[in-house]
Every structure is written in structure tokens, then in C-alpha cells.
Amino acid sequence: MELGFLTVPGAELYYELSGSGPLLLLIPGGTDDSRDFRGLVPLLETYFTVLTYDCRGVSRSRLIGTPTGVPVETQAEDAWDLLSQVGGGPAHVFGTSGGGQTGLELAARYPGAVTTLVTHEPPVARFLPEWDTRRDVVPGVCEIYRRQGADRAMEAFVSGSGLTDVLDPVRHAPESPRATLLAQERAVRMRGNLDHFLSRVLSFVVDYQPDIDALEASGTRIVVGVGGTSRNQFAHDTGLALADRLGTSPVAFPGGHAGFVTHPVGFAARLRELLGA
Template structure:
């Protein structure tokens, strides 16, 4: 009903692949880690009657290719790409949704360019620097990278998920899915995500370790910032980090369906409705942890 219009944007050193569905105010979705635009395809289709939903592959992932050899990408680099993408889409402030490391990108985008973002929903940003055991998580991050160098991406991914670090709070995978975790998909998608996982650990993982957003800047930004968390992952690393960030921002975590990444894939209709309700300002009805959400 809402076919995707495929576009590309030339940036310094790379070309971004993005897809546009629907009409209305712009809603930019920022994927996590090895995910790409396809991870949001079903939710985008459900929201396209209300928003111009823009999904994209972050720099170095899938169809967003470098002009030359792959390079390391920091959260700030990805936020700058999102800034240029929003500028190409128009001058009006946009809604932004980011999940996991994509939420970190969204937070950096707001801190650097608050006038571009009307509202940000940051879903479980893994701001482990705000946890009491921050040094443990930094050490775990370094150990996972050493595993990647010694044993490869599959071993590093399994280690990451077992330890609950960053983008993996679920069981050990049997094969890659939307987050480099198990899940259905075409052979083309599987091959794409496998390549993304390799890039993730080679060029994105180390910059994520110890990353801390500009909390002072976020507190004074005119953008409405909503910190979201999975109702099933409150006690997991990213869920606790999201709660810590919300506390620093003087707000509370808004419950979303599923766990750290499950709601997008497992309950897309419920996830889409919750996201729309939050963007429309309805999160006050169920912001407190422990509430059952809107009826």
C-alpha cells in the first residue's frame, strides 16, 4: 500500500542508501549496529499513513557504501550523516526514532543539531557509562573486540550477546537476523547482515565503548526527548542504562513492547502504535515503569 521510494545521498566519503514511504511529517528511523533499513520496513509501512517514514542504511552497512576502503565510524560520524540526510529531506524539524546504538546516534544528532529534531524517541541507548559497573562494561567491550580479532565476527557476536553488551541482550544466535541475531530473511538479507556484522566489529565497535552523550546539551535542547525501553528488558544492560539516562535528563522511561530489539520484529503493529502515541505526546499516560501502557 505504501511502496518504498529508493533514494541515495552523496556525502563526503560515502553514499547513503535511504527509502521513503508515505506522507506527512518526516519520521527518520536510525537502526542499531548491523541492522539496516529493512529492519524498520514493516513498522514503516504501518506508520506511512501518518508520516513520511525514512529508513536508511548507516554508513558502511549494506547499500551505504564508502567511496574507498572501509573506515572507522564514530557515533558523531553517524550523527553527522543523519544531519545531512535530514537537511536533504527538508527544512522542517523531523521526528526521529533510534534503537540501541541508533538511539546513541539520535542523541548525538539532537545535541549537535537540536533545531532539526522535533522529538526524539531513544529506545534503549546503551549508555553503560552511567551505570555503577561502567568499568566492567568497558573491559567487556575490549574483550569482545579481542575475540573478534582472534576468532572472527561470529564468535564476537556470540560473546556480545552472552554478556548482554551493547546491541545484544538475547540468547546466543544460530545465524544472523535483523540485529545480526537469529531471524527469518532472504538469502540476500542474510548475506548483507553477515557482512554488516563484520564491519560492525571492525570499524564501529571500539568507538561505541564508553560513549557518553552530551547530557548537559540534551538537557537544554528545545527538542522533546523520550527515553524508551522494552517492557521485557528492564533489568538487562541496555534497559538499566536507559533508565539511568532518563534519570539524568529528569524524566522517566516509556515502556515499549518486547525486549531490547524484539518488539520491532515480533510485534510490529503494537510497536508502531506505541511509537505513534509517544510521538503524538501520549506518553504521559504510561511513562512510569510498571504501567501496562495505553489500553
């Protein structure tokens, strides 16, 4: 495995590169980092050259200069810099949650850069129906964060977006003891990245609206993934809304919103199937 740092405007990005075959970029969600793919990467690197990283301001990817908000467009520029300077060419891309939003902007902004994009439960709130109150949860969450801190803000986000059963130990039980350990370790890392996520990332991610026309013109094959056990949850429903806008059928992955952590074996098999490996 090659480990390194790539300096980009305003940040230094930690990345990992391993395996052989067609290039596959894995983009983590808002509070996640490349370690959240530890169960997935060994099951992919026989078929692909796998590139993943910590997004700017998250875990090992430090910000340079005065910290500012991180729009999805900036996240896409980071992904492009990694692809062009580290990966060396066009790639399949898998992005989950906020990383799914980044993948959509990357494909729209750089036609030809992304061969196949699998965007897993991207929180495209603006594509939900006008009557759906979950469209407008985030501004209140950000205000609670400013006044009362991260823990209360996340309580409000979980309640307001219908995620109250996301940690249900029966509905979302990991596929193995190792996956259980990976999920527990992920929870600790998420807490360490929560302030950055709430103060600089969340509002941009949820307000982002993909350019459907640009995506259709990009030449990228786009697959929208949803969790098999996350029905009626916020990000599952936004995934369905995106698939409807694109005129495609969503593909179910094992597990819920974090199925890549809790069900890595089944998740990797579905991803390989979609990418023709």
C-alpha cells in the first residue's frame, strides 16, 4: 500500500493507494475517513487499484490557513486533484453520503473523469417533495450547534431527519464480529470529526443540488445505491428522489446507511457486480 499526502489549495490530503487493475476512487461521507473502508478495500484490491482518502479537515487531512466552509464544489476539486495527480487517470468512483454528493459534482464538473459513479445514499434534500419537512432540518441543527454544541445538534438532526432507528442493533446488525468492531471504531472517529462536519460541511452537503443536465451530458454511467435496511430514512429517501430525477432504478446494497462498514463482504460483492469485476 502507498500512503501519502497531497497538498491542495487550503489543505493537505491524506490518501491510500493499493491493489491493481482499473482505478477505483472511494469517497467517504462527512464525518468518515479512509479507515471506514478497511473492511471493503481488501475485497476490492484484487480487482481494482483502490484510491481513498480523508476529506479536507477530517482526521489526518489537515486544513491550511484560516478554516472556512467546505462546499461540495471544493470537495470535488480535491477528488479531481487526487485522481489526476495520484491515481493518474479516469476512474470508477464510489461515494457514500456526502461523498456521494462529491462524486456527483466530480462527474458533472469533469466530463470523462468518471467512468461509473456509484453514489450511495447521497443526502440530496432539495430533491425531496416540497411538503417533506426533512428538507429544512439542517438550518435548525446548525443553529443548535452554535448555541448548544455538537451532541445536542446531532440529537436534533437524528430526530428531525427520521434517523431514530439508525443504530437499531437488530435491524442494522453487522454481518460478523469483525464488522461489529469496525463499526465501533468508526463511531469513535465520527465523534472526533463532528465539530468540523457541523460547522463547515453539513449545510453545504445538504443544500447541494446536482446538475442533472450536466450529469446526463457527462458520459458517466450513474448508479444510485440505497441501503437494504434503511427504508424510510432520510438518505435512503433522498437516494430514491435522485434516481427518479435521473430516470434510473436504485440499487439496494446490504445494510443501512453505513452498510460498507457493517456488511463489507456483501457490500463489496454488490459493488464488484455493478463495476463488472
